[in-house]
Amino acid sequence: DAGVTQSPTHLIKTRGQHVTLRCSPISGHKSVSWYQQVLGQGPQFIFQYYEKEERGRGNFPDRFSARQFPNYSSELNVNALLLGDSALYLCASSLSGADYYEQYFGPGTRLTVT
Amino acid sequence: GDSVTQMEGPVTLSEEAFLTINCTYTATGYPSLFWYVQYPGEGLQLLLKATKADDKGSNKGFEATYRKETTSFHLEKGSVQVSDSAVYFCALRATGANSKLTFGKGITLSVRP
Numbered sequence: 257d258a259g260v261t262q263s264p265t266h267l268i269k270t271r272g273q274h275v276t277l278r279c280s281p282i283s284g285h286k287s288v289s290w291y292q293q294v295l296g297q298g299p300q301f302i303f304q305y306y307e308k309e310e311r312g313r314g315n316f317p318d319r320f321s322a323r324q325f326p327n328y329s330s331e332l333n334v335n336a337l338l339l340g341d342s343a344l345y346l347c348a349s350s351l352s353g354a355d356y357y358e359q360y361f362g363p364g365t366r367l368t369v370t
Numbered sequence: 371g372d373s374v375t376q377m378e379g380p381v382t383l384s385e386e387a388f389l390t391i392n393c394t395y396t397a398t399g400y401p402s403l404f405w406y407v408q409y410p411g412e413g414l415q416l417l418l419k420a421t422k423a424d425d426k427g428s429n430k431g432f433e434a435t436y437r438k439e440t441t442s443f444h445l446e447k448g449s450v451q452v453s454d455s456a457v458y459f460c461a462l463r464a465t466g467a468n469s470k471l472t473f474g475k476g477i478t479l480s481v482r483p
Contacts, residue, residue, distance in 0.1 A: 260413075289469060298374075298459050298473030299414070312468035346413065350469055359469055361406075361414040 258283070260349050260362035268368045269337050277332040277365045281349030287311070288330040289359060290322060291346040299346055305330055306352060334367075342369045372397040372472045374460050379477035383450055391445040391477055393434075393460035401462040403427075403436050403443040404471070408457040417445075417458070452481045 261280045269275050281288050287306040291299035301314040305324035319335045328349075334341055344366050348359040377392040395401065405417040405427070418427030423438035434445045443460060460474040 287469065289471075291471075296475070298461070298476050299471070301470045301472070304468045304470060306468075312470050314470070348414075348471075357469065358416060358419075359471065360416075363413040 260347055260360055262345075262347050262362040262365050264365060265363070266366045266368075268370060270370055271337055271339060273337050273369075274333065274335050275337060275367060277334075277345050277347075277367070279330045279332070279347030279349075279362060281328050281330070281347075282360055285349035285351055285360075286328050287350045287352055287357070288324055288328065289348045289350075290330070290332045291348065292316075293344040293346055293364070294340075295343070302332070337369045339369050342367060372401070372462060372464055374462055374472055374474035376460050376474035376477050380480060381477060382480045382482065384482050385452055386449045387481075389445070389447040389450045389454075389479070391458055391460075391479070393443045393445065393474060395441050395443065395460075395462050397441075397462055397464055397472075399465050400438075401464045403434070404461040404463070405432070405434055405443070405445050406459040406461060406473075408459065408476070410456070414459070450479070450481045452483055455479055455481045 289304040290302040293299040303322045304312040344364040347362045350357040402421045406414045418429040420427040420436035459476045
């Protein structure tokens, strides 16, 4: 079975631009979470979605938004990009939104803001 | 809030050496504890976990015991291999309504032949 997939793999944007990152969960998984991993740091939680509803939000500005589609795939949107948004963005999926299900991580999207 | 503190790295060991990576946490209630590994160019993989005090998680020769009295979850392996070279993250998940993971900064392990 395919694991969590993310697209694109890499992208380069300019300050002030907007970006959309995409994630497809493992088949049968209904929950998707997004994390930001800045170089040299551990991943930081951004959002969790379950059944198209937001279940959790980390300490990120309103420039960050996300949504989940009926097929459980998800998009992370970042507006007005800053240099500090340069990071590896990880998507993780799990069976449901409950806290006891294991999360499976995708390979990430490497975003560089210049 | 919840937090995870890992020992400073990087760590360089010779093959077959003993490994200990320290991890302590701060959290309310009874969190679940995890070790994740990130190999070069790859995503995070769950290495092992423990969900309650005194539980021992183990996988691929790695072990960690959930110590509530010392709020610790140190990772150990008796004999490391070159293939263990990676970045290791300690993480916790608080009990609650969502599956948010709180990670430490990670530590890079390099194993020399």
